[in-house]
Amino acid sequence: MKLSGTTALAITTLLIITVTIFAAMDFSFGWVFYLTVFGQAFLVFAVYKVLIDDYETDKTFKDFYEDRPDLGK
DSSP: OOOOHHHHHHHHHHHHHHHHHHHHTTOOHHHHHHHHHHHHHHHHHHHHHHHHOOOOOOOOGGGOOTTOGGGGO
């Protein structure tokens, strides 16, 4: 299964939320620690996937923000 950059970021976000919930519920230190270390490693992987993602667009800096087209002129 090929994992896209966006999917990797979504998994990382869920992992960080899980760590926060585990810490708030006083789970054992081991679970929180190892999940945090795994989350940090997965965050590096997610950033790598986003940076090497084969994504192309026809937008340029002249297009500016699409929600405010009057600002780009």
